[in-house]
């Protein structure tokens with residue numbers, strides 16, 4: 001059965017400056033926390049591969065953009081590097097950085113690819129981190145200045161802007177679980193970092209919108225639906241509510257509605273975790289709401305109540321426990337559960353609880369270790385598992401769209417295998433293989449041609465049986481509601497010009 005997507009649906013991919021550009025010390029770029037951390041502790045990075053050793057997109061973007069065209073991309077998200085544009089994070093501008101981004105964005109446009117520009121992808125300029133990073137209110141103002149500079153400088157080349165990619169991740173990585181610099185563990189500081197990040201996003205949007213009303217502003221959030229072990233058990237249901245508030249709604253509700261989600265303040269207050277706030281900030285949050293949302297979806301969150309309640313919680317996990325779902329399908333390379341229905345659940349939640357705002361899948365993909373084991377004699381990776389992974393997620397997305405959810409695009413993570421933080425090149429996510437042994441050659445995988453074909457026809461063959469998988473034995477909802485000819489979705493997107 002074929003599903004036809006609406007005309008203008010975004011087909012493309014996402015990447016980020018720190019994971020693809022390389023040239024960490026070239027072109028006048030300032031240091032980021034990643035450059036610094038690698039200098040301090042190279043052994044934290046898989047095979048000691050650091051942030052200078054990525055895809056060399058800085059020098060090879062033209063070749064990559066040509067390939068994106070062949071993959072059928074009509075849109076591409078990457079981030080601008082704050083430290084490449086403003087080496088100290090605030091103050092002097094690096095004109096070489098400006099010229100690089102103008103050339104790169106123009107190249108995308110010349111090839112008919114819509115640039116979707118993100119301002120921050122985990123890459124704090126070191127100079128600002130040395131003054132406290134997101135803990136320091138000054139960083140919020142510096143970010144708003146940086147954002148406004150980008151809107152003015154590149155606004156003739158791009159109109160779709162994102163403030164942050166997964167703002168909860170630097171909170172988790174840097175201030176709770178130790179996988180980002182500065183790798184401290186302190187819930188109160190973590191909440192302050194989260195609050196200031198949200199404020200920076202809203203401040204940038206409020207200011208940008210006042211000056212550039214024609215732009216569309218958004219944020220990318222990694223939404224991880226929280227599933228309780230037993231929904232009928234009040235303890236498990238409460239565990240799921242808390243996890244959802246802390247990890248999803250903490251950024252989702254302020255971004256969409258300009259206020260805190262009900263219940264979050266009560267939880268933070270109960271344990272002395274409330275952030276410091278200043279007069280006038282509530283109004284900034286109210287003004288800086290988004291026009292559209294990017295949803296990164298990789299895995300669900302499975303939670304249950306704590307067997308022994310913790311008397312003095314210090315971390316979110318002191319308020320609930322994780323558990324392994326007995327039916328879980330795992331991507332063992334990454335240790336993440338594969339649960340395509342999560343896409344549908346997110347879509348319905350956004351439709352029913354967040355006014356059906358326009359959104360797109362801004363990242364979805366599968367990272368696999370030792371992928372060369374799947375190469376054929378020509379060196380092409382036969383990544384049928386990736387094709388199936390994408391198709392299963394698109395099947396649920398199609399179902400959600402069929403039910404009126406306002407999704408307008410799908411971006412794969414990622415186009416070309418790239419550097420992944422402390423995991424470096426361990427897990428490969430690309431439609432294109434990066435052959436590090438042969439001068440970083442770009443070699444399309446089998447999924448590349450499949451993606452191109454899908455984008456060209458703007459349709460997919462639904463994954464048979466996918467919907468039935470979680471509905472034990474019943475005829476899938478999808479098969480019940482989708483006619484043989486496929487049905488176009490009709491949703492709020494009429495007002496959101498693609």
Ligand code: BGP
Nearest residue numbers: 016165166222334367413420427
């Ligand atoms: C998202 C990030 C990306 C990317 C991806 C894959 O959270 O936005 O930057 O890295 O996840 O995850 P990982 O690289 O950790 O395997």
